[in-house]
Amino acid sequence: MAEKPVGLNTASVLVQRVTSIFRQPASVWSDRYTLSLKSYLILLVVGTLLPVGAFAGAVVIGLSQQQQGVAERRMLREARNLASTVDREFSTTTRTLQALAASDHLYDGDLESFYSDTQRMAETQLTWLTVLLLSPDGQQLLNSNHPLGVPLPAVNEPGSLQQLVATRQPVVGDLRRGKLDNNLAFPIRVPVLRDGGLRYVLTAVITPEALATVIENQQPVEGEWARTIVDGQGVVVTRTLSPQRFVGQRGTPSFLERISEASEGVYPGRTLEGVEVYVAFSRIGNTPWTAAVTVPADDIQGPARRAMGLVVGSGLALLLVSGTGAFLLSRQLSRSIASAARAAEALANDEHPHVRLLSIKELVLLGRSLELAADLLSQRDRERAEHLRQAQVAQAEAEHANRLKDEFLAVLSHELRTPLNPILGWASLLRNGTLSAEKTAFALETIERNAKLQTQLIEDLLDVTRIMQGKVRLTLVPVDLRGIVAAALETVRLTAEAKSIHIQTVYEPNLGQVLGDSTRLQQVIWNLLSNAVKFTDRGGQVMVTVSQVGAQAQVQVSDTGKGIHPTFLPHVFDYFRQEDGTTTRKFGGLGLGLAIVQNLVELHSGTVAADSSGAGQGATFTVRLPLLQG
8 A cells, every 4th residue: 555645744734633623613713713813903003104194294394394494594584584684684774874974164173063963964864863962971062953053952972972983993883761851762973083183973863663664574484463663772763563552662582591691593482472472582783672573472383283283193094994904804804714724624625615716806806906905005105205305405406596586686785876975965965065076076986886786797697697698799800819818808907006006917829710709808808807806805916817728728817815715616607696795795796796797607518616725815817718719
């Protein structure tokens, strides 16, 4: 008799052990196995959902914190813009007072004629309450609101006067109530220097309503509660919300503590009304004044709370639905396993197994569906991560572009107004007809110089517009770069001589010609030379070299000036970019000259490069253009 294979014996034993389990009474089998299976499935569902819920909560918290950070940065940017706007108003008033301080009447000590000048100036400045002329010890010499010769009290706000006497620089004082008219106002003071000494202090007394008009014209941020300006003592000067109630009062203790510790920042706190808000503050220029923007705390934290509530509620609902589904599914699985056990028992008894193919097929399909679902979830996770990354990149680019736009608009307004102020100031003095012949000539020269400066600014803007729109047209003819460089040198020679800057030129003989537009190429060389002279200190040196490098003509402009910081060097040819982009920078301009140079050189099929060893090490700009082949 033949022996059965070992594998078949092992399979028979396994089948018998499995079928022995299901030969027990149905009630015993159900109690021991079906209930455990249901519990296992429920625990499996819970164990699966908890990590997913924790992950979803972590994602919501992370996104909420990121959103809150974006909102806080937007608030701080608005506070900086508000501070910059108020600082420009202070600067405008300071320049107007300085123009008035240059009056010949004041220089000659003719206070009666100067009193008439102050009254005319006060009439043109709607936000000025009055104009005061003080002696350095604080005694009022004249007040444009009171007749000349009337006894006047001593200075009302001595702190700023003492600061001006000590520094001899313009100052902005604190809010005070006037001794004569009992009105709230603050002073802006400028020194009047004669023969190296402080002779007078000229003061414009400004009403808080002047700043109220400035901040009301600002575009509010989403959900904004209030905008506030406080002086150096933390006293509210103006406020968009309930100004009649709070102007003249000190800010909250937490606000005063924050502005005393830092020049800018964002923190959660309370308003004077007791409302919970987020406060963004920024110091105003070189003054001790501070600008603040407040937004309700709920607008900052509310989205995070609502998102977390949604996640928790959805998680509980999903857990309940999944638990119910697991219970129902366990019953179906129990029936399918029992059917499989009966089929195994039939197979052990050499009977034809009757298998519920529908139950087995659904289990297989379930496995495949889970794999498909896992693949789909993985794909969607990758897509979501990619979309999130793209959104973060786009957001960063948008914030960067918006910041550059704000910086450019601030610089543009400052640069366009800078030449207008002396033009208007001197024109007003010329209209009065009180200037001497020497002062008249100086005034006309100043007006002409500033008009030319503004014309150049506008020409740069028009050139950039034409370049961006592709409307620049070149008249290309064979030209000699040495003649173009010589012509450009003539335009900057007087400026260089005024600063005692030595310009050295080196021309390579027998240099070939290039195909180019002589006017535009001269504009390129002039821009590079102007920058070199502007950023080189008195007594410095500029070298211009014209040579041939391979099949290209090279023009190199080197200087011993302030140099370029390594971090800014890659952006030196960008539009509207300057290493110092503030309105208080030492060197003016819109940051367009080098961008125009790069575009014009590229239109000539050439290249331009910048090089510098760092701050104070000078800079070198190299232009290369293809030579005409003979």
